[in-house]
Amino acid sequence: MNAITAEKMVLALIGGVTFLIVALLFSILGVMLAKGLPAMHSGFLFDASRDFGRSGGIFYQLTGTLMLMAVAVLWSLPVALGSVLFQTEYLGAGKFKNLLTQLTYILNATPTILFGLVGYIFFGVYLDAGVSWVTGSLILAVMILPTLQVSIREAVEALPEKYRETGMALGLSRPTQIWRIILPQSFYGMVTGVLLGLARAAGETAAIMFTATTFSGIQFPQLFSDPVPTLQTHILVLAQEAANPESIAQAWGAGLVLLGLVFLLTLAAWAFRTRMVMESEL
Amino acid sequence: MKADFSGLGIRHVEPVGWVFAVMNFIFLLCAVGLGLFLVVESVPVLRSEGWGFWLGENWWVGETFGALPMICGSLIVTGLAIFLVLPVALSGALFTSEYLSSSIRRRVKGVMELLAGVPGIIYGLLGVSFLTAGVKDVLNLLDGNTLFTAGFLLAIMILPMVLTLSEDALHSVPSEFREASESLGLTKLQTALRVVLPQSLPGIVGAVLLGVGRAMGETIAVMLVIGSLDRVPGFNFFVSGQTIPSKLGREAAEALGSGLHWSALMGLGLTLFVMVAVLTFSGNLFIKRSSQ
Amino acid sequence: MIQFKNFSASFGGRKILQELTFSLPANSITSIIGASGSGKTTLLRALCRMNDRIENFRVGGSILVDGMDVCRPDTDVYALRRKVGLIFQKPCVFPKSIIDNVVFGIREKITKKDYPDLAEKVLREVFLWEEVKDRLEEKATTLSQGQQQRLTLARTLAVEPEVLLMDEPTSSLDPKSTAAIEKLVQSLKNRHTILWVTHQHDQAQSIADRVLVIEKGQVLPLSAPIVRLVKPFTKAG
Numbered sequence: 182m183n184a185i186t187a188e189k190m191v192l193a194l195i196g197g198v199t200f201l202i203v204a205l206l207f208s209i210l211g212v213m214l215a216k217g218l219p220a221m222h223s224g225f226l227f228d229a230s231r232d233f234g235r236s237g238g239i240f241y242q243l244t245g246t247l248m249l250m251a252v253a254v255l256w257s258l259p260v261a262l263g264s265v266l267f268q269t270e271y272l273g274a275g276k277f278k279n280l281l282t283q284l285t286y287i288l289n290a291t292p293t294i295l296f297g298l299v300g301y302i303f304f305g306v307y308l309d310a311g312v313s314w315v316t317g318s319l320i321l322a323v324m325i326l327p328t329l330q331v332s333i334r335e336a337v338e339a340l341p342e343k344y345r346e347t348g349m350a351l352g353l354s355r356p357t358q359i360w361r362i363i364l365p366q367s368f369y370g371m372v373t374g375v376l377l378g379l380a381r382a383a384g385e386t387a388a389i390m391f392t393a394t395t396f397s398g399i400q401f402p403q404l405f406s407d408p409v410p411t412l413q414t415h416i417l418v419l420a421q422e423a424a425n426p427e428s429i430a431q432a433w434g435a436g437l438v439l440l441g442l443v444f445l446l447t448l449a450a451w452a453f454r455t456r457m458v459m460e461s462e463l
Numbered sequence: 464m465k466a467d468f469s470g471l472g473i474r475h476v477e478p479v480g481w482v483f484a485v486m487n488f489i490f491l492l493c494a495v496g497l498g499l500f501l502v503v504e505s506v507p508v509l510r511s512e513g514w515g516f517w518l519g520e521n522w523w524v525g526e527t528f529g530a531l532p533m534i535c536g537s538l539i540v541t542g543l544a545i546f547l548v549l550p551v552a553l554s555g556a557l558f559t560s561e562y563l564s565s566s567i568r569r570r571v572k573g574v575m576e577l578l579a580g581v582p583g584i585i586y587g588l589l590g591v592s593f594l595t596a597g598v599k600d601v602l603n604l605l606d607g608n609t610l611f612t613a614g615f616l617l618a619i620m621i622l623p624m625v626l627t628l629s630e631d632a633l634h635s636v637p638s639e640f641r642e643a644s645e646s647l648g649l650t651k652l653q654t655a656l657r658v659v660l661p662q663s664l665p666g667i668v669g670a671v672l673l674g675v676g677r678a679m680g681e682t683i684a685v686m687l688v689i690g691s692l693d694r695v696p697g698f699n700f701f702v703s704g705q706t707i708p709s710k711l712g713r714e715a716a717e718a719l720g721s722g723l724h725w726s727a728l729m730g731l732g733l734t735l736f737v738m739v740a741v742l743t744f745s746g747n748l749f750i751k752r753s754s755q
Numbered sequence: 756m757i758q759f760k761n762f763s764a765s766f767g768g769r770k771i772l773q774e775l776t777f778s779l780p781a782n783s784i785t786s787i788i789g790a791s792g793s794g795k796t797t798l799l800r801a802l803c804r805m806n807d808r809i810e811n812f813r814v815g816g817s818i819l820v821d822g823m824d825v826c827r828p829d830t831d832v833y834a835l836r837r838k839v840g841l842i843f844q845k846p847c848v849f850p851k852s853i854i855d856n857v858v859f860g861i862r863e864k865i866t867k868k869d870y871p872d873l874a875e876k877v878l879r880e881v882f883l884w885e886e887v888k889d890r891l892e893e894k895a896t897t898l899s900q901g902q903q904q905r906l907t908l909a910r911t912l913a914v915e916p917e918v919l920l921m922d923e924p925t926s927s928l929d930p931k932s933t934a935a936i937e938k939l940v941q942s943l944k945n946r947h948t949i950l951w952v953t954h955q956h957d958q959a960q961s962i963a964d965r966v967l968v969i970e971k972g973q974v975l976p977l978s979a980p981i982v983r984l985v986k987p988f989t990k991a992g
Contacts (some may be wrong), residue, residue, distance in 0.1 A: 188652045188749045195554035196562065202555045203571060206578050206623065209589065209670050216592075260493075263486020271480050274810055281487070285496040290673070290743055291497065291736065292680025294711050299500045306720050330490075343847040347907070349805060351860030351914055352837030356479040361859070362849075387682035387708065391716035414586050420588045420687060429592065436588050440581065442497045460678030 217437025220430050226438070233397060234419050235427040239435050241400040243410040246439070247395065249317050250382035254329075254375055256322035261329035262371065266359060269337050289327035296324045297388035305392060314402050314409040317393020324388055327380035332377060336370020337363060369456045376450035380443050386413035412439045489670035501736055504729035511723065516730055522693045522710075523716075528727035530734060532693045536610065536704040537679060537738065539696060540689070543614025544621060544678045549671065551618075552625040556667075559626075560633035561655045575627040583620070587687040590616040595688050602701060608690030610704040616684055621674035628673060632666025633659055665750040672746035676739050707735040756948045757918065761816035762826075764801055766809070768823035771797045773814070773972040784940060784949045786963030788956055793969045795952040796844075799920045802950075803839040804832045820918065821877055826940075840916035844923045844954040846903035848895040856895045856906055867892070877909040880983070881939055901932025905939070912943075920944065921951045925958070937962050 228238030264281075270279045300320030301312075310316040340363060348358045395408040396418045402409045412435050419432035476484060512528055519529020522565050574587055594616055599607030636659045644654040660667075690703025691713055711728055718724040758778040764771050771794045779785045789795045797806070804825060806812045817824045825835055837860070848856050857874045858865070865873065874891065876883040883905045887898070895906060904924060911919070921940070925933040940949060940962060953959050959966045968975050 184650070188650055191652055192558075192562070195558040198551055198554040198560040199571075202551060202622065202626065203574065203618070206574060209578070209581075209619075212589065212593075213585070260486045260489050263483040264490040267480070267483035267487040270963045271476055271483065281491070284491070287740070287743075288494050288497070290676045290739060292676075292682070292708060292739060294680070294682045294708050294715075295497065295501065295732050295736060298711065298715065298729060299497050299504075301715075301720065302500055302504060302729075303496065312719070323497075326490060328494060343843070343845070344849065346805065346843070347849070348859075350803065350836055350841040350843070351911065352475070352833050352835070354833045355859065356477055357863065359479075361862070380580055384580065384584070386582065386584045387712055390683075390712070391719065413582070416584050416588060417687075419684060420584075420591050432588055436585050440585055443580055443582060444577060447577060 189394055192280055209287065213433070213437050213440055216430075216433035217440075220434025221437070223395065225434055229400060230415070230431075231330045234431055235425070236287060236431070239412060239415065239431075242410045242412045242415045242435065243438065244401060245314070245394070245411040246383060246413065246442070249314060249389065249409065249411060250379050252318035253321035253325060253382045254378055256319060256327050257329055257378060258371075258375060260322075261326055261333055261374065265330055265333045265337060267362070270355065270359060270363070278367060285327045285330050288323075291333070293324055293385055294387040296320050297390070297392050308341040311406050312392055312408050313404075313406045315405050317389040317409065320388050320392055321382045321385060324385065325381050328378045328381050329374040332370050332374025333367065336367035336373070338372070340366045342407070370451045373450045376446050376453065378447035380450070381447065383439065384413075384443050386417055390417060391410065412442075464671060465519070469736060475569075486752050492716075498736070501729060501733040504726060505733045507723055507726040508730045512727075516727075517734065519560040522696050522727075524724050525618040528723070528730070530707075530727075530731055532695050532708045532732065533705050533710045533731060533739075535695050536689070537706040537708075537735070539610050539700060540614045540617060540685065540706050541675055541679045543611065543615035543700060545671065545675055547615060547618035548622050548625055548674065551631060552622055552657070552674075553667070555626045556629035556633055557655055557660070560630045561659065561752065572627055572630065575623040575630075577626040579627060581623075583681050583683040585707075586616055586620045590684060590688040604701055606690060606703060608688055608703050610689065610696060611700045613685045613706070616688055617678040617681060620681065621678050624677065625670050625674040628670030629663075630665045632663035635666065636662045653688050665753050668746055668749055668753075672743060673740055679739055679742070680708055680735065682712040685709045686712040707738075711735075756821065757950075758819040758837045758907060759816070760819065762799055762818055764806075765813050765815075766797075768812040770972055775974050777967065777974055779948060779950060780965075781948050781976045782944060782946070783964045784944050784951060784962055785880040785965050785967065786951045786953060786959035787967045787969050787974070788953055788959045789969035790954060794972050795954075795969055796922055798969065799922050799950065799952060801826075802918075802920060803836045803841050804830070804900055805836075805841065807832065810835040817870075837914050839918040839920060840911035840914060842904075842908055842911060842919065842921045842924045845927050846900060846907045848898070848903050848906055848987075850894065850896055853898070853906065854894045857910055857913055859910055873913060874909075877912045878906075879942070880912055881905040881909045882935060883909060899932070901935065904928060904932065906935065908936070908939070916947070918948045918950070921949065923953055924951075926953075 206285065222238075225238045227240050229240055230242065231237035267407055268278060268281055272281075297320055300323060301316065304310050304316045304319045305312060310319070322364040344362050344366065345358065348362045353361065389411065390413070394411045394414040396410065396414055399407055399410060416432050416435050416439065419435070422428040499503050508528055516528060517530055517534065519527060520531050521527055522528050522532065559568055563571065563645065577748065590612065594612055595607030597607070597611060598604065598612045598615070640658050641654055644658045645651070649657065685706050686709040689705060691705055691709060692703035693705050693710070696702055696704050711731055714724070715728060718728055756777055759775045762775040763773050775798075787795055787798070798957060800806050801814060802818060802820075802825065814826050817826050819825075820835070822838060824830070825839075849859060851859075854870060854874050857877060858870050861873075863867060871891075875888075878887065883902060887906075895903065898906060904927075908924075919940075925936050928936070937958070940951065943949065945966075951959070951963060
């Protein structure tokens, strides 16, 4: 009887903790909505910001964020796809392959600000791109490389061996096998990877705040050497003016938009991953 | 064979394959280059400071660079975050995996996984607006920007990820083990604690390590709530401090690209990289050993 | 047509096939029988170099197809596999339409307007045309197992191989489909050299011009002492 009572108490405890966790996380979402929605006046998404961000909208910050993450994926996708295909299709199991896999994990675990530091030295100084959106997109491209690689690799490796073997037995050359069997079958994995990569790039602040972005002075970059305003930097600067209620209100609005963007990308990625599982079960 | 790469295990490569090989080489360059640049760029400050770079307590730009306050700050904040998150996340994972029905479990997991992707800047904004003031009032401090605040915020930030990954580990234990244990008369909780938990320990350690890594490397959220004061904290966590990433975030823009100050920041970066690497490596070693 | 000379194969130091020397005459059906794990499948896969991807797989000696040694590293494996078609134990169709499956192996070599003619020709060869002629655009996965296996055979025939290797092609089929495939093979032997691997002694006897037995990595002609092998194996491994 005693043991059963103890068990019930422990159960109630961990159940209560779980409930509190879920409640806490929902309250975070609730706060974001409660604080962010009031800032969403009719032109919030489509007006330029005014008065150092204290009024107006976030149009150029939003376009800046979208542009940085999209260009980053453009850089990153060919490298991710090519390197995964090389590793899975051309490289036999061995120390070199293990090393490459380990490097992907190391890159994934590396604190993001280090991409900013090293990326600035390499792209900004050595390649002379300076503090600019080009530097920022390249830094983000390296940062999301492991995200894309992992998704694409999962998709390629989920391809049933029998399809490969059938392609081989029909005498298809390896490029043809890749083009006709591996790429179509891993298409949804690629889309998942791209969406998760976009989400990761959208949420990143540290790596680009001193290498690519600006708070004021530029709306949309005209040159390769121009920095770009982004939502992340906008929120960061406004959040540090905690004493000024107008700034904070605008920061909440921008934060809600950023959060919505990240959630949207993540949910889309899940939808595509589900498709991938269904396709591979055919 | 037209080309012999047998040492590397590369099979015969056609022209298209060379394109893939080049892409792979670019990836290799990115990964190796990252480490290499951190080391090379740190050389000037290590030359001028020697071991004193890691042992020095003072960071005075133009005079001396000592990283000890930031190293201590990083360790304390990360330690606090883990200490706070571990019991909560494990309780949640255990309850979700062993007691919730599969439909509710899926929903809980969905929320956790979605929240695991919330950007650090959002937590920073929440921290600045609520947590600092809350810590200040509740603990009756002069300033709410403290090491504890940063640790607490990081705990909330890594909670969804640690919980959902630990839950994955628990849930992946085959149900035969649970049935076998319950058929011997053990209660559900005893089964969970004595059978399921030990079996999934490697996975849980992996989950926690990922959380530690993320906490240790987080820049923005910490930078906004830690107070940014370079000093070696004693055992009082309720004072302002500094972590390596928050220091980097504060000073990278002003030191940009040149001089000893920049080299010192790269040295900090290298230190952070090594700390995360050692952590991950020892964790992997543990996982390998315990799964044998 | 096909000659094995002192051919051996091993996997990670374990001998699977040892010093095989025998030959298969052109335009005939040779059947190889043997128990699970006797090396039948390895023999077939070695013949079209399907084991290249497997680490620790080593071969010795030689296999000559039309006088060309397939084991040499500079062999064009893709040309070899087009010359030597392999039919798997379980039919594997791609999740595409029936006609896409038929032309899968030669899409690069012919133009799109030739697809229907080619499809009709090879589908007739495998007696599948009448069953699928009105639904060529439907997914191939909707076909029955027996139909799928005949479809994979048509797909291989479209590549115009000279040699057909069949790895227990009927073991996952019902009796009716099995009979259809057995009959089909007879009609193919005028133009193809066929090697049919099975574990069913009676099937081997009834379809083949010549029966070989594989046991413990050795190939022997079917003669008196082998009768003890002919246990009623139920399932293939």
